[in-house]
Amino acid sequence: MSSITLEIKQITKQFHSDLVLNGLSFQLQKGEIMSVVGPSGSGKTTLLRVLAGLEKPTNGTIYMNGRDVTKQKANRRDISLVFQQPLLFPHMSVEENVAYGAKVSKKYTQEKVDTLLEAIGMTKYRSHFPSEISGGQQQRTALARAMATEPEVILFDEPFSSLDPSLRQGLRYWVRNFLVEQETTAIFVTHDMEEAMIMGDQIAVFQEGKFQQIGAAKVLHESPANMKVASFMGGHLILNDQEYVPLQAIELSSSPFKEDTQTFEGTVEHITYQHGRPIAHIEIKESGAKVPLPLTNDEQLQNEVFLSIPVSSIQRFRGTIDE
Amino acid sequence: MKLSRNSSLLLFIPALLFMSIPLYGLVTAVSQSLSDSGTWTFDYYRQLFQSERFMASLWFSLRTSLAATLLSIILGMAFTRFFHTLLEKMAPRLTVWIPMLFPHFVWGYMVILLLSETGVLSQLALLTGGIADTDEFPILTRDPYGIGIILTYVWKEVPLVILMLLPVYTSIRPEYYALVDTLGGTAWNRFFTVEVPHLLPVLIETILIVFSFTLSAYEVPAMLGTTFPEMISVLSYDWFYGSSWEDRPLAFASMVCVSFLLLVVSLLMYLYLNKARWRAMRGSRS
Numbered sequence: 001m002s003s004i005t006l007e008i009k010q011i012t013k014q015f016h017s018d019l020v021l022n023g024l025s026f027q028l029q030k031g032e033i034m035s036v037v038g039p040s041g042s043g044k045t046t047l048l049r050v051l052a053g054l055e056k057p058t059n060g061t062i063y064m065n066g067r068d069v070t071k072q073k074a075n076r077r078d079i080s081l082v083f084q085q086p087l088l089f090p091h092m093s094v095e096e097n098v099a100y101g102a103k104v105s106k107k108y109t110q111e112k113v114d115t116l117l118e119a120i121g122m123t124k125y126r127s128h129f130p131s132e133i134s135g136g137q138q139q140r141t142a143l144a145r146a147m148a149t150e151p152e153v154i155l156f157d158e159p160f161s162s163l164d165p166s167l168r169q170g171l172r173y174w175v176r177n178f179l180v181e182q183e184t185t186a187i188f189v190t191h192d193m194e195e196a197m198i199m200g201d202q203i204a205v206f207q208e209g210k211f212q213q214i215g216a217a218k219v220l221h222e223s224p225a226n227m228k229v230a231s232f233m234g235g236h237l238i239l240n241d242q243e244y245v246p247l248q249a250i251e252l253s254s255s256p257f258k259e260d261t262q263t264f265e266g267t268v269e270h271i272t273y274q275h276g277r278p279i280a281h282i283e284i285k286e287s288g289a290k291v292p293l294p295l296t297n298d299e300q301l302q303n304e305v306f307l308s309i310p311v312s313s314i315q316r317f318r319g320t321i322d323e
Numbered sequence: 324m325k326l327s328r329n330s331s332l333l334l335f336i337p338a339l340l341f342m343s344i345p346l347y348g349l350v351t352a353v354s355q356s357l358s359d360s361g362t363w364t365f366d367y368y369r370q371l372f373q374s375e376r377f378m379a380s381l382w383f384s385l386r387t388s389l390a391a392t393l394l395s396i397i398l399g400m401a402f403t404r405f406f407h408t409l410l411e412k413m414a415p416r417l418t419v420w421i422p423m424l425f426p427h428f429v430w431g432y433m434v435i436l437l438l439s440e441t442g443v444l445s446q447l448a449l450l451t452g453g454i455a456d457t458d459e460f461p462i463l464t465r466d467p468y469g470i471g472i473i474l475t476y477v478w479k480e481v482p483l484v485i486l487m488l489l490p491v492y493t494s495i496r497p498e499y500y501a502l503v504d505t506l507g508g509t510a511w512n513r514f515f516t517v518e519v520p521h522l523l524p525v526l527i528e529t530i531l532i533v534f535s536f537t538l539s540a541y542e543v544p545a546m547l548g549t550t551f552p553e554m555i556s557v558l559s560y561d562w563f564y565g566s567s568w569e570d571r572p573l574a575f576a577s578m579v580c581v582s583f584l585l586l587v588v589s590l591l592m593y594l595y596l597n598k599a600r601w602r603a604m605r606g607s608r609s
Contacts, residue, residue, distance in 0.1 A: 049501075052505050053504070054504060075503075075505075075506075075509060080505055081501070083501075087498055087502050089517075089520070090520070090604045091520045091600050091601065091604040092600075100506070100516070101506050104509075104512050129599070129600070129603030130603070131603050146505075146506070149506055149507055
């Protein structure tokens with residue numbers, strides 16, 4: 001039976017008249033990784049700061065292993081936070097930075113520091129200062145420093161956002177595997193849906209202070225709860241606040257009339273290439289919505305096209321936030 | 324490019340000319356202290372270190388300067404640490420910096436007016452019945468412990484310390500504090516891991532400035548000091564402008580000693596700050 005490591009109930013956080021967190025509730029089992037994805041400025045960092053103890057919630061309760069820690073200070077909580085920037089102490093070597101985490105939390109052993117340095121592939125650079133290593137190495141060291149405190153939960157606040165795309169891609173898989181190997185419970189905040197899908201066992205779409213939907217990537221894609229989730233997932237054409245259609249169900253044609261279809265007139269604005277496939281970026285004249293549609297390589301497109309949507313493929317938003 | 328290099332050199336000339344004046348003074352002092360009627364000698368230095376008056380003055384000067392420097396640094400740092408958010412606003416910042424507008428001797432007079440046995444505080448204490456006679460008021464100026472000198476310097480240098488440390492405090496990223504908290508650190512960890520490394524270069528620089536000034540400046544100890552022991556600057560002045568020409572080389576020798584001491588201390592501080600750890604703090608690669 002798996003145990004609940006972290007549980008939050010009806011957490012709210014208000015800054016003056018702004019309700020940044022609006023009655024959030026969820027729980028994480030031991031070793032589970034949850035991605036929280038949402039647009040910039042939606043309050044994701046505030047959620048992490050509340051969980052870490054750096055901000056007090058206006059209302060609600062936080063339990064760790066069944067114990068109420070809501071009023072506990074940050075330095076007394078078994079939660080570590082990896083920030084957007086590595087924030088390594090510049091006057092300390094890589095090894096000293098990792099050891100620092102262990103020392104202040106009174107869990108220092110040289111063996112642990114050596115193991116962590118080995119795990120992050122930094123043994124060779126242990127005596128280097130942060131200014132002498134790359135951004136990716138700095139972020140790995142920051143992770144090892146956080147892990148050195150042996151936290152029950154580790155929080156990530158967009159840790160790869162300052163790295164270049166190629167480095168980011170590699171580090172995502174490395175951190176995910178590292179957390180799984182160490183069986184660490186984690187919350188990973190990002191505004192990038194692809195990153196959220198790679199990092200999390202489940203994904204929480206966070207917008208306007210609430211979780212719009214929590215579930216596995218497949219569930220979010222196949223049955224989004226509402227138009228905000230569908231819009232964030234990006235694989236659908238939203239018809240109205242009740243209905244949507246998956247992009248793969250849309251056909252492009254040069255003639256407007258087909259039986260049992262709903263047809264929209266569109267303009268091809270750009271053709272881009274992703275993962276080896278051409279993508280047509282089309283603006284729908286009626287609504288002004290822009291949709292990216294994958295094309296077959298030999299498809300010849302005119303500037304003005306018709307988007308045919310089989311009526312049978314139109315779906316309704318699910319409405320509930322949990323799986 | 325050529326023009327820019329030439330104009331840089333031209334702009335450097337005034338600074339060079341300005342520096343040549345104290346440099347000339349130093350070279351002259353060294354040569355005068357080492358020569359007797361045209362022959363090289365260490366006799367004046369021997370006389371100096373055998374002189375009870377000089378040794379007492381040196382000890383008193385070092386003790387007074389060190390006390391004034393450390394108190395200024397501790398108070399200035401504590402004030403900046405706890406009020407730096409307030410000091411980012413113009414009005415409180417200007418209020419704190421007011422003492423810097425006055426020359427040291429003016430500030431010295433103010434201390435005499437306030438703290439002497441017949442000064443404002445003494446009169447207030449007499450009026451309120453705190454003391455029965457002005458004789459009962461503690462001797463805080465022209466005292467053998469240098470209290471008046473130390474008080475004047477502390478009062479005058481604390482704003483300088485704030486001026487030096489304020490930009491450092493405002494540049495420390497608050498995420499570092501949050502980081503130490505989430506790692507399980509205490510307020511001490513915050514101070515020693517986040518603040519001290521950021522402050523250290525400026526702190527050392529400020530210590531050097533305040534210590535050098537308080538050790539060698541003349542007006543304040545001349546106004547607020549005693550005749551024995553006297554600050555080394557006062558003693559050197561006496562030797563330099565005294566009736567006996569024979570004492571002049573002693574004045575030079577004592578000032579050369581002070582300059583040498585400050586030079587050695589500066590060099591040690593520089594070597595310390597040039598260690599790989601502190602170079603890394605400034606972002607340089609070894």
